[in-house]
Amino acid sequence: MDNMSLPAGMHEKYEEAKRLILESDSIQVYSHIDCDGMCAGAIISTLLDRLGKKHDLDFVNLDKLEDLSIDHDLTIFSDLGSGQPVDKNAKEDSKILILDHHPPLRSIDYNDGVDYTYLEVNPMFYGIDGSDNVSGGGLSYFLARTFDYKDLSWIGVLSAVGDMQNSKTGKLVGLNRIILKDSVDSGYVKCNSDLCLYGRETRPLFVAMAYFSDVNLPITNNRNEAIAVLDELGIPHKTDDGRQRTLCDLSNMEKGELFSELVRMMSKVVPERYVKYIPKLVSADSYDFLYEDNHTFLRDASEFSTAMNACGRNQEYGVACEILKGNRSDALDALEVVSKTHKMNLRQSIEKVTKENKIVEMENLQYFNGSGIKSEIVGTVAGMILSYGNWRKPMIGFTQISKDNQDWKVSLRCSRLLAYDGIHFGNIIREVSQSLGGNGGGHSVACGAYIPYDKKDEFLNLFNQKLEGKLDV
Numbered sequence: 001m002d003n004m005s006l007p008a009g010m011h012e013k014y015e016e017a018k019r020l021i022l023e024s025d026s027i028q029v030y031s032h033i034d035c036d037g038m039c040a041g042a043i044i045s046t047l048l049d050r051l052g053k054k055h056d057l058d059f060v061n062l063d064k065l066e067d068l069s070i071d072h073d074l075t076i077f078s079d080l081g082s083g084q085p086v087d088k089n090a091k092e093d094s095k096i097l098i099l100d101h102h103p104p105l106r107s108i109d110y111n112d113g114v115d116y117t118y119l120e121v122n123p124m125f126y127g128i129d130g131s132d133n134v135s136g137g138g139l140s141y142f143l144a145r146t147f148d149y150k151d152l153s154w155i156g157v158l159s160a161v162g163d164m165q166n167s168k169t170g171k172l173v174g175l176n177r178i179i180l181k182d183s184v185d186s187g188y189v190k191c192n193s194d195l196c197l198y199g200r201e202t203r204p205l206f207v208a209m210a211y212f213s214d215v216n217l218p219i220t221n222n223r224n225e226a227i228a229v230l231d232e233l234g235i236p237h238k239t240d241d242g243r244q245r246t247l248c249d250l251s252n253m254e255k256g257e258l259f260s261e262l263v264r265m266m267s268k269v270v271p272e273r274y275v276k277y278i279p280k281l282v283s284a285d286s287y288d289f290l291y292e293d294n295h296t297f298l299r300d301a302s303e304f305s306t307a308m309n310a311c312g313r314n315q316e317y318g319v320a321c322e323i324l325k326g327n328r329s330d331a332l333d334a335l336e337v338v339s340k341t342h343k344m345n346l347r348q349s350i351e352k353v354t355k356e357n358k359i360v361e362m363e364n365l366q367y368f369n370g371s372g373i374k375s376e377i378v379g380t381v382a383g384m385i386l387s388y389g390n391w392r393k394p395m396i397g398f399t400q401i402s403k404d405n406q407d408w409k410v411s412l413r414c415s416r417l418l419a420y421d422g423i424h425f426g427n428i429i430r431e432v433s434q435s436l437g438g439n440g441g442g443h444s445v446a447c448g449a450y451i452p453y454d455k456k457d458e459f460l461n462l463f464n465q466k467l468e469g470k471l472d473v
Contacts, residue, residue, distance in 0.1 A: 007126040024074035027055040032079040035162025035308040039137035040078035042324035059317040079136025099139040101130030133174025135163040153182035162305030170284030194286040204244035213387035214415045310342035313376035364467035370399040379411030410449040419444040
């Protein structure tokens with residue numbers, strides 16, 4: 001593990017945060033509604049439970065933050081707050097703590113100019129990129145760590161994976177390495193290099209291969225071709241008792257043979273300058289939660305994070321929080337129902353886009369009108385239908401924000417190869433959406449925005465122009 005440590009300034013901020021918590025009798029926690037935010041909220045709630053601190057925990061979307069009341073002894077914002085005017089309703093005796101990794105609106109010494117207590121812990125104040133060096137859940141874990149609760153480190157690992165902090169390099173970097181080391185040393189997590197096929201624990205191997213979508217291959221969306229590849233390599237796709245094998249069932253030798261075959265297949269279809277990146281697409285670090293059962297979705301960090309996101313996108317935040325806090329009996333049954341509903345919604349949405357030929361290709365991008373698709377899942381849909389379009393261009397999906405708000409929710413997904421060119425789509429989507437009276441941001445390969453209803457065509461044209469000369473594929 002890397003010899004990384006918290007900057008001295010951040011360490012001092014956490015000591016201040018510790019004092020704020022210890023001196024407060026009633027605490028309100030607001031956290032974001034995605035996997036990272038739910039992990040962050042669960043860590044803080046567990047910490048406060050152990051300290052015997054009365055608290056309320058609410059999961060909120062970013063557009064609700066300006067109107068939130070500040071009535072408790074202490075109000076904590078986790079995985080949100082840095083980019084929003086959350087102190088709008090602060091009073092003279094208010095105490096506000098922000099643990100966020102997104103770009104901050106306010107300066108590091110903002111507290112000096114206000115008449116209430118304001119403490120913000122943000123890695124970007126110390127030159128640390130919050131998009132891949134530490135997640136919101138990671139920042140919450142570092143608070144728990146000041147109380148020596150290192151057993152919560154596994155949730156920090158889960159939050160980083162759920163926030164796609166490992167998407168570009170295939171491994172956790174920066175401050176995330178401290179959290180990973182704590183979790184490995186505590187016996188909660190095992191880190192291995194493995195093939196980049198989603199569903200390591202639960203998805204039949206040939207199905208996982210068919211969903212490989214960074215580059216369109218003969219096996220993409222073709223399970224029969226995936227089985228044929230396994231047969232040609234002499235890799236059985238069933239166990240002796242007839243169960244479909246998953247990736248975690250393969251021996252290292254079998255994984256090596258499949259790795260070589262995937263690299264060979266990709267090398268034939270990508271431009272030559274991308275060939276050097278192919279191993280990163282095919283192999284990456286995986287994270288097993290050792291206290292979970294084998295062949296369950298809770299064992300693998302990627303599958304676990306997907307289940308948490310399913311809760312977020314179906315407003316079942318309580319189910320996710322119960323799972324994360326270890327209350328498994330009833331919550332696991334509820335989670336199974338949520339996951340089935342989520343998968344059904346995704347399947348119907350993907351069929352709606354692909355069967356009606358809704359993918360429209362422009363010079364530098366491709367998009368679909370996803371009207372009728374839930375705004376909470378349009379990003380997932382965009383990522384899953386990338387394999388039905390042109391992997392050389394980003395896929396953008398549009399849908400209405402809600403029944404009561406006809407403005408557009410915009411989501412973008414792209415092949416990781418495009419990120420290796422240095423294109424940060426999150427920065428581009430923020431710039432374009434803000435120029436049209438909206439807002440947005442996110443990661444280099446996964447991002448989103450909200451824009452006015454009548455600005456869709458202008459958004460597409462501006463985005464297309466911004467990419468001129470950047471996509472050389």
